[in-house]
Amino acid sequence: MTHGSTIVSAEAWLVDLPVETKRTDAVQAFVKQETIFVSLQTADRVGGLGYTYTIGTGGRAVLEMLRGGLLDAVVGQDAERPEAVWYAAFNSTRATTVGPITSLALAAIDTAVWDGRSRRASLPLWKLAGGSSPSVPIYDTEGGWLHLSPDELVAQARSSRDRGLPGVKIKVGLPNPHDDLARLRAVREAVGPGFHLMIDANQSLTGAEAIRRARLFDDLDIFWFEEPLPAEDVAGHERLTKATSIPVAVGESMYSVGHFRDFLQRGAASIVQVDVARIGGITPWLKVAHLAESFNVKVAPHFLMELHLSLACAIPNALYLEHIPQLRAITSTEISIRDGRAWAPDSPGLGIDWDLDALDDVRVA
Numbered sequence: 001m002t003h004g005s006t007i008v009s010a011e012a013w014l015v016d017l018p019v020e021t022k023r024t025d026a027v028q029a030f031v032k033q034e035t036i037f038v039s040l041q042t043a044d045r046v047g048g049l050g051y052t053y054t055i056g057t058g059g060r061a062v063l064e065m066l067r068g069g070l071l072d073a074v075v076g077q078d079a080e081r082p083e084a085v086w087y088a089a090f091n092s093t094r095a096t097t098v099g100p101i102t103s104l105a106l107a108a109i110d111t112a113v114w115d116g117r118s119r120r121a122s123l124p125l126w127k128l129a130g131g132s133s134p135s136v137p138i139y140d141t142e143g144g145w146l147h148l149s150p151d152e153l154v155a156q157a158r159s160s161r162d163r164g165l166p167g168v169k170i171k172v173g174l175p176n177p178h179d180d181l182a183r184l185r186a187v188r189e190a191v192g193p194g195f196h197l198m199i200d201a202n203q204s205l206t207g208a209e210a211i212r213r214a215r216l217f218d219d220l221d222i223f224w225f226e227e228p229l230p231a232e233d234v235a236g237h238e239r240l241t242k243a244t245s246i247p248v249a250v251g252e253s254m255y256s257v258g259h260f261r262d263f264l265q266r267g268a269a270s271i272v273q274v275d276v277a278r279i280g281g282i283t284p285w286l287k288v289a290h291l292a293e294s295f296n297v298k299v300a301p302h303f304l305m306e307l308h309l310s311l312a313c314a315i316p317n318a319l320y321l322e323h324i325p326q327l328r329a330i331t332s333t334e335i336s337i338r339d340g341r342a343w344a345p346d347s348p349g350l351g352i353d354w355d356l357d358a359l360d361d362v363r364v365a
Ligand SMILES: [Mg+2]
Pocket: 200, 202, 226, 227, 252
């Protein structure tokens, strides 16, 4: 039966966005944001525009996944039934699940579904998805990349603090741990106590080395130690959380709700950093956030601040939003930040003010 919200057609395309500043960590550089859009048309013409991303590789595989089957699988589905749409797409490609490319592709569809739902309901996403709080604290990552000198890190951290932000993240994972320590100490001495310092090793360490470094950094009052180990090493994270008082943050490299369940059940994650694109969209993102709440664990979503802002404001256990601007070239307005907090947009839809002409100009496939 056709409802007004029945999906009648769907298309996908790829946009390349250059990074806004050089970004490096212990294992990679963020080269460009490959942004894959999905546009759904519905019988009532409300439609929906969603997106997903990579940090430079695999974007065309995601696009092919969508064009080669996932979009066809959701045509005829009711866009007011996000679970049904999500599982129609998921079940059409079970042999490639759980997998990053599939999850990223599912996210482009699912975020388009939620965009349409929010417009149809005339409610901003943060309210539609839960409506917990209109704002969330925001910390800066943009001044903590691994190639920056200690002096540059200090200047950037001071600048973030002077803008009223309550914390910054510094990349770690240099070959010599004492080089990491010297950089962190320089920043801590510059910003003083009370300011939040997060560190991020981007999965670069062994379990033993992560325990060693956590001890080395112990007097710096680190707010969280992010991705110390490869994401598949649940046991290593479990040992680390038992060995250190620094909260261990994980999630940006996890692609299924069940992966988060394993970490939470084993006490291997102190903070959850679920990424709406990598988990497969808003539908599973909310499941992870609520799962974390049931374990008394907070959520600090990874990257994609423009969309995560509304999601963090939807849930009661949001800890922090990550400040890395990346959509300025294709949007007309920026997120609102004051008093160290980001404030959720009140317009219906994903809350992202796309510049559709600019979007067209950077389309590559
Ligand atoms: Mg990270």
